[in-house]
Amino acid sequence: MxxxxxxxxxxxxxxxxxxxxxxxxxxxxxxxxxxxxxxxxxxxxxxxxxxxxxxxxxxxxxxxxxxxxxxxxxxxxxxxxxxxxxxxxxxxxxxxxxxxxxxxxxxxxxxxxxxxxxxxxxxxxxxxxxxxxxxxxxxxxxxxxxxxVDLDDPIYSSGSPKEYAEQVRMVRRHQRDFRRRVVRAYQDHCAVCELNIPALIDAAHITPDIDVSSSTEVSNGLALCKLHHAAYDGNLLGIDGDYRVSVRPDVLALPGTSLVRHGMQEMNGRSLYVPRAFSLRPDRDSLQVRYEGFLKSW
Ligand SMILES: [Zn+2]
Missing domain, CATH: 2.30.280 (PUA domain-like)
Incomplete structure (x- = not known):
């Protein structure tokens, strides 16, 4: 039992x-x-x-x-x-x-x-x-x-469960919706490498969604493949306000197995793949803020 x-x-x-x-x-x-x-x-x-x-x-x-x-x-x-x-x-x-x-x-x-x-x-x-x-x-x-409810969230046990559940429900709905809209805007392509396998494409937030200023507009998102999503969130790779990709120097210096080379090193200096519609393109200011965080993380 x-x-x-x-x-x-x-x-x-x-x-x-x-x-x-x-x-x-x-x-x-x-x-x-x-x-x-x-x-x-x-x-x-x-x-x-x-x-x-x-x-x-x-x-x-x-x-x-x-x-x-x-x-x-x-x-x-x-x-x-x-x-x-x-x-x-x-x-x-x-x-x-x-x-x-x-x-x-x-x-x-x-x-x-x-x-x-x-x-x-x-x-x-x-x-x-x-x-x-x-x-x-x-x-x-x-x-x-x-x-x-988030089972591990301490807020769950305090406050009104009903209000909390409503909040979580909205957050979840937004997250699902956000993913769909972002991935669709990029037509299932990774913005960094242009990989086009839908099952491997995520919607990443530029301003992280734990930040109060984070928005669920497509312009706060980037469609990224699993590899580049993890690399972006882990500051192994940065994207500046001019839509240029940079790879962290120590990753550039790694001995080049083919995945390291094609997956990471060759991304350095690339221009981002962005949606055609201007309104759906990633917000340059938010990208730049995040990019400065990337530079500081070295
Ligand atoms: Zn990619």
């Missing part, structure tokens, strides 16, 4: 790290079914087809999924989701998967709700809890307001 609680917490942290790594993106079912492991054992986080997922060995439901066109009449608003039991001929079953869903309600175990936001793309919300279980009508009510 205790181990199951630990696994759940571990799953939540894992999801959070995956979201952060991808800038808060949606996931595909195959990914959610195959990528997570606990102590070397693979655990699927989502069911192959239906909504209620009870992994082997779990006493209560781990996740529920609501789809764009689900078979049941799930109702949702910002605060809660009315989620249907599994049914046969329109009638809720008082057996099968529903038993573990009801057990999750009784024990108040935290679950994951996967919401399909685009066809075959799911946005996880966790932890969510079942507030009400109605076996007669065959629905549970899932409260959503706790679901968007």
């Amino acid at each position: 205790e181990e199951q609680a630990d696994i759940r917490q571990d799953i939540f942290r894992w999801l959070q790290s995956q979201e952060l790594a991808r800038g808060g993106y949606e996931f595909r079912r195959e990914f959610l079914r195959s990528e997570y492991t606990y102590r070397g054992v693979q655990i699927a986080l989502m069911d192959r087809q239906t909504g209620i997922w009870n992994p082997q060995g779990f006493d209560t439901t781990l996740s529920i999924t609501n789809t764009l066109k689900g078979p049941y009449d799930d109702e949702s608003n910002a605060q809660y989701l009315r989620y249907s039991y599994e049914r046969v001929a329109g009638r809720p079953l008082i057996s099968g998967r529903n038993l573990k869903l009801r057990a999750a309600a009784e024990r108040q175990d935290p679950l994951i709700l996967f919401q399909e936001v685009l066809p075959a793309l799911y946005l996880p919300r966790y932890p969510v809890f079942i507030q009400q279980d109605d076996p007669v009508e065959g629905f549970v009510s899932v409260t959503l307001e706790k679901s968007l």
